C-alpha cells in the first residue's frame with residue numbers, strides 16, 4: 001500500500017507542478033501519474049520516451065551511451081572505438097563495471113578506452129583517414145582482438161564521415177569484422193535509441209555470420225540476453241541456469257564474446273533480462289530463426305523461483321526436476337538471509353528511479369526483505385515498460401517518467417522514503433537531505449545483485465545503507481525545526 | 492506505409508510492433524482471420540488502427556509486414 005492515498009498523491013503531483021510555467025507544466029503533467037491497477041495500458045496514464053524539457057535536470061544518457069556503454073561495450077574480445085572527440089569515451093570509461101575474464105590489453109579490452117581523439121582539423125577535413133589509420137594501429141598493437149566496432153559520436157554524424165566505407169575496407173584488410181555503428185548521441189531522446197541502433201548493427205554485421213555452419217547443439221541450449229554482468233550479475237545468473245541443467249551458449253553482452261553472439265541463432269530459447277536494451281534483437285531472432293524469447297527476473301528469491309519455474313516449463317521433466325532441486329537447495333540460504341535482514345528492514349519505504357529494467361525488476365527483491373516501494377520511474381522507459389510496471393507496484397503508487405531534479409526532490413521530501421534507489425548524480429543530494437541512497441546503476445560499486453548469490457549482497461547492502469550510524473547525526477530539513485542547535489551544527 | 496511486426500504473446504494474443512517508433516500494442520481485433528485470408532484492419536488496444544493487405548494465414552509468427560496507418564488515433 002502506498003503511504004499516500006490516491007487523492008493525496010494526485011494533489012502532491014499538482015502541487016509540485018505548480019512552480020512550472022504553463023507550457024512546461026502541461027508537458028510534465030503527462031509524465032507523472034498515480035498507479036492504477038484498473039488501467040490496462042500505461043499510455044492512458046503516463047507518457048514516456050519523449051524529449052526531456054530543456055532547462056530541467058534529467059539524468060538520461062545519449063544514443064552513443066546506449067550503444068557503446070550498454071550493448072557493444074561489454075563484448076570483451078572486440079575493440080570498441082569511440083569515434084570522435086576524446087570526452088564521450090573517456091568520461092564513461094569503465095564506469096559500468098561490466099566484469100569479464102581475460103587479460104586486459106591482450107585478448108580482452110573491456111576497461112580500455114580507444115578513441116580517434118578528434119581535433120579541429122579532423123572536424124574540418126574529415127576523420128576517415130584517421131579512422132583507417134587507427135584500425136591499422138589497433139591491428140598491430142592488439143593482434144588478438146576479434147573484431148572492431150566504430151561507435152560514432154555526435155560530430156561524426158554532423159560532418160558526414162563515411163564510416164561504413166572505411167569499416168568495410170578495413171574489415172577486408174584485417175580479415176575481422178569491423179562494424180560501423182551510427183549511434184551519434186543526438187539521435188533519439190535518450191540512450192534508448194542507442195540500444196535499438198546497436199541491436200540493429202549486431203543483426204546486420206554479426207548475427208548471421210555463422211548461419212549454415214555446423215554446430216553441435218543440445219536440446220538445452222539457451223542464451224542470456226540483456227545482462228551486462230555489472231559487478232558479476234551474469235555470472236550469478238548463469239550458475240543458476242546451469243544448475244537447472246541448461247547450457248548457456250552466449251552472454252549478451254556482459255563477459256560475452258563475438259563468437260558467442262554468432263552462435264546464438266542456434267539456441268532453443270533466448271532468456272531476456274533487460275527488455276529495454278535487447279528486445280529488438282530477441283524479436284529479430286524470433287522471426288528469422290524461430291527462437292522464442294522469454295523475459296525473466298533474477299532479483300530476489302520470489303522472482304528467481306518464479307522465473308526459474310517459468311523457464312523450466314519450456315523444457316522437459318529432467319530440467320523441471322533439476323530446477324526444483326536447485327530451488328530446494330538454495331532455500332535454506334535464502335531463509336537465513338531473510339531471517340537475518342528482514343527484521344532490520346521490515347516496513348522501510350523505498351523510492352526508485354533507475355534506467356531500463358530495474359524500476360520494476362528490483363521491486364520483488366525489496367519485498368522479499370519486507371520493504372515497500374512507494375514510488376518508481378524510468379529515465380528512458382517506453383510505454384511497454386510502464387505496462388509491465390503497473391502490475392508490479394501497488395495501487396496509488398507514484399510513477400514518474402524522466403523525472404526532473406526538482407520533482408524528484410519534492411516527491412522525496414513529501415513521501416519521506418527511508419531510502420532512495422537511484423542513479424549517480426542524485427546520490428549526494430539525497431545524502432545531504434539525510435536520506436540513505438543506494439546507487440542502483442552499478443550497484444554502488446558492489447554487486448552482483450542478480451541470482452541467489454546476488455540477493456545475499458543486495459540484502460546486506462540495503463542494510464548497510466540504512467543502518468549506517470551517520471544518519472543519526474544528520475537531520476533532514478523537515479525535521480530541522482525541532483532540533484537543538486548543537487545537533488544542527490553536526491548536521 | 493511502415494514496416495511492422497506481429498507476434499504472439501505468452502497468453503496467445505497477437506501483439507503489434509512498430510520498430511521505427513518502438514511502439515508495442517496488443518491487437519484487439521483483426522478484420523480477416525481465416526486460413527486463406529488473414530489481415531485487413533487491425534485495431535490496437537491503444538486506440539490506433541492499421542491496415543495490412545490480407546494474406547493467407549501466416550504459418551509462423553512473428554512475421555514482418557508492411558502496414559498502412561488508419562486514422563491518427565495513437566501517439
Ligand code: SF4
Pocket residue numbers: 062063064065088152153154155184185186
Ligand atoms: S551526446 Fe554526443 S557529444 Fe555528448 S556524450 Fe553523447 S555522443 Fe558524445
